[in-house]
Amino acid sequence: MSKTILTIDDSRMMREMLLMVLQGAGFNVVQAEDGQQGLDKLAEAKPDVIITDINMPVMDGYGFIEGARKDQRHRATPILVLSTESSPEKKQRAREAGATGWIVKPFQADTLLDVVRRVSA
Amino acid sequence: MDPMDAIKQTYFQECDELLASLEEGLLALEAGEGDSDTINAVFRAVHSVKGGAGAFGFEAMVEFAHVFETSLDLMRSGKLDPDPDVLKLMLRASDVLVDHVQAAKGEGVVDEGRSHAILDELAALTNSEPLASRASAVGSSADPATDEWGFAPLKFELDEPATATWRLVMRPTAAMYAKGHDALLFLRELSRLGEISVTMDASTLPAFADLNPENAYICWSVELPGTVDETAIRDVFDFVGDDCPIELSRAEGGSAPMIDLTDFLPPPAQQSINEPEHGAPVVDDKAVVVPDKATKGAAPSAGATIRVDLERVDRMIDLVGELVINQAMLAQRVTESGVGRSSTIAMGLDELEQLTREIQDSVMAIRAQPVKSVFQRMPRLVREAASATGKQVRLVMEGEGTEVDKTVIERLSDPITHMLRNAIDHGLESPEERARAGKPEEGTVRLAALHRSGRIIIEVSDDGKGINRPKVREIAVAKGLIAADAPLTDDEIDNLIFLPGFSTASAISNLSGRGVGMDVVKRSIQALGGRIVIASQPGKGSVFTLSLPLTLAVLDGMVITAGEQTLVAPLTAIVETLRPKPEEVRPLGPTGAVLATRGMHVPLIDIGVALGLRTTPIDPTTGVILLVDGEGGGRAALVADEIQGQRQVVIKSLEANYQRVEGVAAATILGDGRVALILDVDAVFDKRLGERQLAKAS
Numbered sequence: 001m002s003k004t005i006l007t008i009d010d011s012r013m014m015r016e017m018l019l020m021v022l023q024g025a026g027f028n029v030v031q032a033e034d035g036q037q038g039l040d041k042l043a044e045a046k047p048d049v050i051i052t053d054i055n056m057p058v059m060d061g062y063g064f065i066e067g068a069r070k071d072q073r074h075r076a077t078p079i080l081v082l083s084t085e086s087s088p089e090k091k092q093r094a095r096e097a098g099a100t101g102w103i104v105k106p107f108q109a110d111t112l113l114d115v116v117r118r119v120s121a
Numbered sequence: 122m123d124p125m126d127a128i129k130q131t132y133f134q135e136c137d138e139l140l141a142s143l144e145e146g147l148l149a150l151e152a153g154e155g156d157s158d159t160i161n162a163v164f165r166a167v168h169s170v171k172g173g174a175g176a177f178g179f180e181a182m183v184e185f186a187h188v189f190e191t192s193l194d195l196m197r198s199g200k201l202d203p204d205p206d207v208l209k210l211m212l213r214a215s216d217v218l219v220d221h222v223q224a225a226k227g228e229g230v231v232d233e234g235r236s237h238a239i240l241d242e243l244a245a246l247t248n249s250e251p252l253a254s255r256a257s258a259v260g261s262s263a264d265p266a267t268d269e270w271g272f273a274p275l276k277f278e279l280d281e282p283a284t285a286t287w288r289l290v291m292r293p294t295a296a297m298y299a300k301g302h303d304a305l306l307f308l309r310e311l312s313r314l315g316e317i318s319v320t321m322d323a324s325t326l327p328a329f330a331d332l333n334p335e336n337a338y339i340c341w342s343v344e345l346p347g348t349v350d351e352t353a354i355r356d357v358f359d360f361v362g363d364d365c366p367i368e369l370s371r372a373e374g375g376s377a378p379m380i381d382l383t384d385f386l387p388p389p390a391q392q393s394i395n396e397p398e399h400g401a402p403v404v405d406d407k408a409v410v411v412p413d414k415a416t417k418g419a420a421p422s423a424g425a426t427i428r429v430d431l432e433r434v435d436r437m438i439d440l441v442g443e444l445v446i447n448q449a450m451l452a453q454r455v456t457e458s459g460v461g462r463s464s465t466i467a468m469g470l471d472e473l474e475q476l477t478r479e480i481q482d483s484v485m486a487i488r489a490q491p492v493k494s495v496f497q498r499m500p501r502l503v504r505e506a507a508s509a510t511g512k513q514v515r516l517v518m519e520g521e522g523t524e525v526d527k528t529v530i531e532r533l534s535d536p537i538t539h540m541l542r543n544a545i546d547h548g549l550e551s552p553e554e555r556a557r558a559g560k561p562e563e564g565t566v567r568l569a570a571l572h573r574s575g576r577i578i579i580e581v582s583d584d585g586k587g588i589n590r591p592k593v594r595e596i597a598v599a600k601g602l603i604a605a606d607a608p609l610t611d612d613e614i615d616n617l618i619f620l621p622g623f624s625t626a627s628a629i630s631n632l633s634g635r636g637v638g639m640d641v642v643k644r645s646i647q648a649l650g651g652r653i654v655i656a657s658q659p660g661k662g663s664v665f666t667l668s669l670p671l672t673l674a675v676l677d678g679m680v681i682t683a684g685e686q687t688l689v690a691p692l693t694a695i696v697e698t699l700r701p702k703p704e705e706v707r708p709l710g711p712t713g714a715v716l717a718t719r720g721m722h723v724p725l726i727d728i729g730v731a732l733g734l735r736t737t738p739i740d741p742t743t744g745v746i747l748l749v750d751g752e753g754g755g756r757a758a759l760v761a762d763e764i765q766g767q768r769q770v771v772i773k774s775l776e777a778n779y780q781r782v783e784g785v786a787a788a789t790i791l792g793d794g795r796v797a798l799i800l801d802v803d804a805v806f807d808k809r810l811g812e813r814q815l816a817k818a819s
Binding site: 016084105106 | 124127135161165168171173175176
């Protein structure tokens with residue numbers, strides 16, 4: 001059974017890139033375009049790992065992480081933040097919200113896969 | 122296509138959308154209509170452009186977008202006031218960002234000087250460090266290496282791994298406690314190494330009734346500063362050995378720990394996560410990949426829209442065109458074979474015709490696009506035109522969602538550009554002049570799109586001075602375009618500006634005085650089967666109204682015969698058809714003739730002669746006359762042999778299949794399989810240009 005990854009990013013380009021990398025490595029990929037969509041898709045997608053952007057319309061990544069952590073089934077699901085930002089305050093905020101890790105865009109395919117496998121193993 | 126190329130294309134498309142929303146947002150803010158959502162959207166747009174630029178290694182764009190983003194971030198957090206000056210700067214910055222994207226596409230160059238000037242201005246807003254250090258900070262990702270995916274440059278961090286927090290999980294066993302050790306001692310020992318943060322995991326603790334007090338149920342995770350030496354940590358547990366297994370790893374968090382996964386994970390999962398945690402060999406990956414391939418693609422994402430290559434849609438439209446022609450041919454054959462109208466065959470054909478029409482409409486709808494893609498380029502143009510003329514201009518756009526076929530959209534840009542420039546250059550007054558006239562110093566130019574009776578209408582209006590009719594008339598007379606005593610209505614005078622070679626600009630400005638007048642605009646619009654008219658009120662402004670067919674793929678036409686040729690005249694050009702009475706036809710000069718109708722004298726043009734199908738015109742009273750609208754408000758009477766009927770035809774390019782023919786716009790295939798030429802009414806009309814001006818006698 002291949003693992004399912006929920007990717008949440010408002011950028012189509014970023015979603016496609018993640019899709020290419022993750023699908024290429026044999027993961028199932030479910031995409032969402034903002035935090036709210038991400039929450040909406042949680043139940044059905046049952047992701048093993050979640051990769052989320054921070055700056056998104058409708059609901060940002062912090063909102064998503066907080067929302068996901070309120071869901072008993074996803075209290076422990078690894079949530080990786082994928083963002084161009086890397087300021088300590090923003091990371092701290094993501095941590096407080098319940099993020100598992102932080103990856104700075106642009107990402108390296110191998111490293112991303114490595115991290116995803118590590119947290120989903 | 123290489124997947125990376127495909128993604129790059131997606132990125133560029135996305136950039137176009139993002140840049141459009143950026144400009145839209147900034148304009149809304151400038152107009153005082155924006156709120157914090159608008160600022161957020163504007164910020165996100167630049168942010169996303171930057172994100173992708175980084176992925177593809179467009180360093181100059183990253184640098185520019187970074188500074189831009191920083192200033193927008195300040196605005197977002199309320200530290201920078203979105204006052205008019207700031208927004209003007211940001212609008213200019215958005216223009217430069219557009220240039221950067223174009224340059225990345227390989228479709229232009231960035232004006233380095235301008236880019237840097239704006240960077241400096243933005244930097245001044247944000248009081249950030251000088252450009253050089255910023256550049257180096259941003260450029261740190263400039264690793265030229267490209268991995269197997271072609272991602273370059275590459276930048277990844279899991280929070281500076283070298284100093285990442287240590288995460289230690291200790292699992293005391295019953296054996297350990299039995300040996301007199303105490304977990305607390307280890308925690309104290311660890312706290313001597315640095316500031317620690319301890320989390321207890323009591324999730325395996327059973328209900329009190331089931332509790333065996335001699336068992337060990339509780340484990341702890343401890344976070345230690347990343348600077349602590351690994352051996353120092355391991356030394357703490359040296360003595361206890363296997364009685365208290367530990368797992369030590371670098372946390373994914375930075376200086377402070379991320380939420381500890383082990384807090385949430387049930388013990389079995391906890392166990393499994395620990396093994397690969399500590400420098401897991403990548404060999405494991407193979408085991409993951411291989412079985413997964415089998416079920417790959419099980420969860421494709423569903424969306425409300427799909428993206429399709431335009432080529433495929435075009436191909437489909439072509440095919441549907443063929444289908445329409447075939448259906449018409451089939452219908453004609455069936456009629457010719459004498460099958461009754463009420464027969465099942467004829468009825469089946471009727472249904473087929475209905476369906477074919479519906480398919481055609483649906484396919485055309487696929488290619489329809491909102492005019493927004495053209496409109497969104499206009500604010501920049503207006504800004505530049507305004508600064509070039511020193512006028513203050515506010516652009517109001519309406520109906521951006523109005524849809525029109527993509528083939529039409531592509532050709533709207535030039536006429537709109539020209540009309541807007543014209544409105545700013547010739548329509549609007551200078552601020553001083555406006556103030557004197559009691560108008561607000563800022564002029565308003567309105568660009569609107571709407572649907573009206575199966576056509577798209579584009580209106581460009583301004584609240585400027587309107588057309589100076591005496592001057593227009595004077596120029597037209599001086600240039601020999603009209604007779605000095607020609608009695609013209611106000612409307613007719615206004616529309617003189619569309620005559621070739623007409624220009625009212627007293628001085629050639631560098632904006633619209635490039636020798637390209639409104640006549641060129643009119644011609645290009647007519648080439649699309651469109652019309653343009655102007656209405657003007659002195660002192661109050663002018664309105665250019667441009668009307669175009671919604672598609673260039675099909676045409677409602679009147680099928681006529683001239684000189685034994687079947688031709689199609691576009692219905693939109695035809696005002697009226699009539700059979701003239703002999704007394705209505707009056708000779709003019711040695712060969713010409715005019716038609717007296719509705720109190721006007723209209724030049725008669727024999728279509729057969731105009732197209733070179735015959736040398737002598739037929740007697741107009743034996744034929745049919747199509748009254749068509751011409752330029753400058755004039756009309757012409759085209760003489761055809763007979764009218765066969767009216768139908769929708771599929772337009773086939775003549776240039777693409779044969780060559781350009783004077784007087785012919787395109788071709789089509791009729792139901793009987795014959796090729797019919799579609800008349801270029803205006804080209805036919807043009808042949809009588811000279812006469813048209815004189816024909817206006819009452």
